[in-house]
Amino acid sequence: MESSPSNVEAVCPVCSSTNVVQGEAVEHKKCGCIRPASEFQTEEGTVCPECRSHDGEFEHIGTLSVCSNGHRFDEQAVSIRQPTSDTTPSELLDHDSPIRQSTSWTRRIVTVVLVTLIVTTGIGGAVFAAPYLQDDGGGDGSWETYQSIVVFRNDDPQPYYQSEALSNVHDVFIEEGVPLTDAVIPYPGNESIAGTEFCNRLRTQKANHPDLIEFAVHGYTHSNRQPNFTRGSEFGGLSAEKQQAFLRQGKEAVHRCVGNEPTTFVPPRNTYDNNTVRKMKATGYETISSHEWFTKQYYNQTGVFIQNDVTHVPSTHEFVEQWGPVKLYDRAELERRFDEAYQNQEIYVQTIHYTMFNTSDRIERLRWFVQYTKSKEDVKFMTVGELGRHFRQDTIRKTDGGWRVYESSNSEYTTADRLEMSVKGFWQRIAVVSRAERVMLPLTER
Amino acid sequence: MIRRILSIDWIALFLFALAAVPFALLMFVMSADTVAAIGVLFGCLLGYVVWSYLVVDRWQQFSGVFTPVGLGVLLLLGITGVVAVGWVPALFTAIVQLFALVMFVFFYWVIVLVAVYHYQRDITSYDPKPPYESISILIPAYNEEGYVEKTVSGLLAADYPDDKREIIVIDDGSDDGTFKEASSIDSEHVTAVRKENGGKYSALNYGLLFAEGDIVVVVDADSIVHPDALKKLVAPFDDESVGAVAGQVKVTNRGKLLTDLQRLEYIVGMNVYRRMLDFFGIVTIVPGCLGAFRRDVLEEVSAYDPDTLTEDFDLTLKILESGLTVRVSEAQVYTEVPDTWRDLYNQRLRWFRGNFMTVFKHANTIRKSNDSMLGRVALPIRLVEMFFVPFATWVILGVITWLLVQGAVVEVAALLVFFTSIIALITVFAIHVEGAAWYLPLYAPLFVLGYKHFLDAVMIKSLKDIVTGTSVEWTSAKRVLQREN
Numbered sequence: 001m002e003s004s005p006s007n008v009e010a011v012c013p014v015c016s017s018t019n020v021v022q023g024e025a026v027e028h029k030k031c032g033c034i035r036p037a038s039e040f041q042t043e044e045g046t047v048c049p050e051c052r053s054h055d056g057e058f059e060h061i062g063t064l065s066v067c068s069n070g071h072r073f074d075e076q077a078v079s080i081r082q083p084t085s086d087t088t089p090s091e092l093l094d095h096d097s098p099i100r101q102s103t104s105w106t107r108r109i110v111t112v113v114l115v116t117l118i119v120t121t122g123i124g125g126a127v128f129a130a131p132y133l134q135d136d137g138g139g140d141g142s143w144e145t146y147q148s149i150v151v152f153r154n155d156d157p158q159p160y161y162q163s164e165a166l167s168n169v170h171d172v173f174i175e176e177g178v179p180l181t182d183a184v185i186p187y188p189g190n191e192s193i194a195g196t197e198f199c200n201r202l203r204t205q206k207a208n209h210p211d212l213i214e215f216a217v218h219g220y221t222h223s224n225r226q227p228n229f230t231r232g233s234e235f236g237g238l239s240a241e242k243q244q245a246f247l248r249q250g251k252e253a254v255h256r257c258v259g260n261e262p263t264t265f266v267p268p269r270n271t272y273d274n275n276t277v278r279k280m281k282a283t284g285y286e287t288i289s290s291h292e293w294f295t296k297q298y299y300n301q302t303g304v305f306i307q308n309d310v311t312h313v314p315s316t317h318e319f320v321e322q323w324g325p326v327k328l329y330d331r332a333e334l335e336r337r338f339d340e341a342y343q344n345q346e347i348y349v350q351t352i353h354y355t356m357f358n359t360s361d362r363i364e365r366l367r368w369f370v371q372y373t374k375s376k377e378d379v380k381f382m383t384v385g386e387l388g389r390h391f392r393q394d395t396i397r398k399t400d401g402g403w404r405v406y407e408s409s410n411s412e413y414t415t416a417d418r419l420e421m422s423v424k425g426f427w428q429r430i431a432v433v434s435r436a437e438r439v440m441l442p443l444t445e446r
Numbered sequence: 447m448i449r450r451i452l453s454i455d456w457i458a459l460f461l462f463a464l465a466a467v468p469f470a471l472l473m474f475v476m477s478a479d480t481v482a483a484i485g486v487l488f489g490c491l492l493g494y495v496v497w498s499y500l501v502v503d504r505w506q507q508f509s510g511v512f513t514p515v516g517l518g519v520l521l522l523l524g525i526t527g528v529v530a531v532g533w534v535p536a537l538f539t540a541i542v543q544l545f546a547l548v549m550f551v552f553f554y555w556v557i558v559l560v561a562v563y564h565y566q567r568d569i570t571s572y573d574p575k576p577p578y579e580s581i582s583i584l585i586p587a588y589n590e591e592g593y594v595e596k597t598v599s600g601l602l603a604a605d606y607p608d609d610k611r612e613i614i615v616i617d618d619g620s621d622d623g624t625f626k627e628a629s630s631i632d633s634e635h636v637t638a639v640r641k642e643n644g645g646k647y648s649a650l651n652y653g654l655l656f657a658e659g660d661i662v663v664v665v666d667a668d669s670i671v672h673p674d675a676l677k678k679l680v681a682p683f684d685d686e687s688v689g690a691v692a693g694q695v696k697v698t699n700r701g702k703l704l705t706d707l708q709r710l711e712y713i714v715g716m717n718v719y720r721r722m723l724d725f726f727g728i729v730t731i732v733p734g735c736l737g738a739f740r741r742d743v744l745e746e747v748s749a750y751d752p753d754t755l756t757e758d759f760d761l762t763l764k765i766l767e768s769g770l771t772v773r774v775s776e777a778q779v780y781t782e783v784p785d786t787w788r789d790l791y792n793q794r795l796r797w798f799r800g801n802f803m804t805v806f807k808h809a810n811t812i813r814k815s816n817d818s819m820l821g822r823v824a825l826p827i828r829l830v831e832m833f834f835v836p837f838a839t840w841v842i843l844g845v846i847t848w849l850l851v852q853g854a855v856v857e858v859a860a861l862l863v864f865f866t867s868i869i870a871l872i873t874v875f876a877i878h879v880e881g882a883a884w885y886l887p888l889y890a891p892l893f894v895l896g897y898k899h900f901l902d903a904v905m906i907k908s909l910k911d912i913v914t915g916t917s918v919e920w921t922s923a924k925r926v927l928q929r930e931n
Binding site: 013025027029030031032033034035036050051059060061062064071072073074076110114194195196197199200203256257259 | 479529530531532533535536537625629634637638639640641642644647648651652654655656658748749750751752753874884887
């Protein structure tokens with residue numbers, strides 16, 4: 001560091017005064033105050049003029065000279081001066097125009113085109129799968145022929161009751177890749193299912209397998225009963241207004257539970273009446289599924305049919321042979337009944353009740369049966385809703401050769417459904433991540 | 447009326463409004479429950495901001511009602527509520543996603559909206575006119591040989607009355623030729639002083655000893671000011687309520703991916719977020735590369751303190767806490783940004799560590815300043831940015847990675863395109879306002895994935911360092927010129 005020789009008089013660079021006093025600058029390290037050393041000296045000793053504390057370190061950090069006019073300067077500054085270099089580099093100023101400079105029309109056009117491109121890309125990204133998604137029955141599908149149509153309907157899923165059995169049943173169908181309709185009770189015990197942990201599990205299943213699992217509404221509480229109606233019915237015999245209220249509330253509860261709007265209704269005890277069907281239509285349902293014994297009795301109909309603008313898909317077979325005590329059909333009988341329907345090219349709608357499958361033996365029997373139905377050639381599996389949709393849209397026809405079904409490359413869902421599910425699926429998949437056991441699921445064999 | 451209509455920048459308005467399309471699509475494909483949940487929480491935030499504005503502007507007697515703490519409680523209740531009714535799964539990742547979405551919506555439809563309005567009203571456009579205040583320009587320098595002379599030359603060439611300008615270069619104990627370079631400048635308006643090395647805050651406080659102007663301007667030793675910067679910088683001080691003024695920072699080194707990313711980051715930051723803050727007069731950082739302060743205000747708040755690494759942030763908050771406003775001007779300064787990832791890491795580590803230190807130091811402001819937009823809005827937003835967003839970013843990245851592993855490529859791609867398009871719109875708006883290069887918005891995807899995660903990772907590390915008491919010291923980037931030499 002250069003300093004002026006001791007015999008050179010200090011001159012103030014501001015006013016040229018030669019009356020200059022040299023001193024030290026002191027910093028109080030605790031608060032950062034920097035002042036001439038003289039300002040720290042008090043009667044009580046060294047005190048910071050800023051924070052009034054004498055704690056902490058006081059450090060001499062530099063030398064400053066003060067002239068009689070109060071100008072401060074550093075004598076150590078080298079006295080030899082050189083001319084300054086060029087002014088502000090002009091090339092830096094050419095790149096950017098000042099704020100709010102008038103914008104050329106070229107720039108405006110480029111702006112609009114660029115932005116439109118960006119947003120179009122955004123929109124296009126959201127619907128880029130559109131060529132693969134067709135609304136029902138349209139476009140690039142083909143007619144396929146099947147020997148038999150098979151539907152599995154699982155009645156009574158509800159929270160807080162044998163959830164492990166429900167998981168076991170779902171696992172069977174998911175692992176076998178066979179569609180299943182879950183007929184969910186919306187208000188068991190008069191409490192809505194929305195917001196329960198049960199719903200999280202259902203949403204997860206739906207998110208992971210949107211084309212395999214359908215959720216239907218199974219009555220209202222499932223315990224109300226009109227005793228005067230056939231076998232005691234929750235809906236049959238009830239006033240139309242009450243039925244409509246139950247149908248609407250049940251739909252909302254299941255919708256909020258699983259995140260998708262259900263369009264299939266499964267009446268408890270397989271019984272209902274014309275008011276049920278009329279009010280179903282008014283509340284947005286499309287398909288009803290009871291049992292053939294009832295539709296034969298009430299409508300003199302068996303098989304799938306359309307009445308009052310609603311598609312009726314009655315169940316044809318039960319898994320339970322007797323209810324008290326519970327006894328399931330044995331394998332031989334299950335095999336015989338299915339073979340019969342298969343040979344006759346029938347629509348086979350199998351009802352199961354998940355609560356029955358609470359032992360490993362029964363689960364294995366279910367799995368065996370599902371695999372048996374899969375082992376047959378030309379079997380088409382559907383959910384209840386899907387079958388109903390085909391009938392409404394006339395994309396399924398019975399022929400001598402079997403059942404002709406129009407199949408497009410998309411699933412049963414519309415473009416809007418698909419988009420909706422893709423993002424809802426995002427949410428449900430997020431839910432999956434939070435569960436350690438589910439995170440491991442794809443990596444392990446079950 | 448017609449003149450007002452003609453003065454509107456319709457392109458900027460169009461750019462802003464265009465985001466309604468991707469937002470509407472996003473809402474359309476989401477379930478009604480999710481939209482409702484977002485709506486509830488967004489409504490809470492919006493209501494709070496509107497209430498805060500009214501309280502600060504005219505109803506100070508109600509400042510104790512619906513405070514930031516109250517907002518926190520309300521949001522907690524809101525989240526609990528939407529989970530309880532089943533709109534959102536009761537899962538950590540889902541709640542993080544929900545809150546991140548809400549903040550995203552809030553950022554665009556409140557912060558960006560205010561910025562657009564601020565731009566349309568031309569609020570930063572001050573008209574500098576005589577008489578001009580006397581200014582003392584402090585240039586703290588540590589090992590800035592090769593830079594300081596250019597900086598001083600630019601300041602001498604800037605348009606300002608010579609008799610009202612003095613430039614003081616403070617050499618903070620450099621071990622190169624910085625002091626010699628500064629001392630050699632042949633101008634009566636330039637003073638070079640030298641002290642023992644003590645840090646930037648110390649150099650600035652030392653420089654104040656020699657400053658005689660009514661306005662103190664600080665400039666970094668590696669920055670070049672625009673010729674009209676000084677006049678524009680002091681113009682806002684015509685308003686007596688203004689305590690400090692921030693300049694606009696522009697990046698000089700360009701052409702590399704990393705420098706272009708930072709350039710875009712600065713452009714968006716200054717033309718969106720800072721405009722919102724300026725609208726309320728609560729710009730929270732007067733940058734060290736170009737800022738101005740009233741001399742008496744500096745003395746009143748005891749200038750720079752030694753207890754943070756970001757003395758500029760700390761000082762600005764002290765000025766705001768004193769009741770004065772801090773504004774943005776149109777004064778421009780050109781500076782270098784780090785051009786290697788290591789240098790950028792060092793720079794941001796210091797910034798973020800300093801930010802946490804400063805926020806902890808001023809935590810009381812949030813608790814007590816219920817009658818200012820600083821305590822009610824600016825600092826809580828800062829807290830969310832610093833304590834929530836970095837973690838949320840990485841949580842969401844983990845979820846996205848998991849979804850890709852599961853095969854949900856379509857869903858991930860669609861969502862990324864949505865968010866990228868909105869970020870791109872914001873960058874295009876900022877570019878349009880700035881008048882900068884049009885290729886920069888192409889980097890928008892990296893602000894959704896990549897660059898953002900790098901910055902957030904550094905932020906998380908900084909928080910960890912501060913919380914665990916890791917020894918923190920000044921980490922700086924090596925200058926391009928010095929690296930080449």
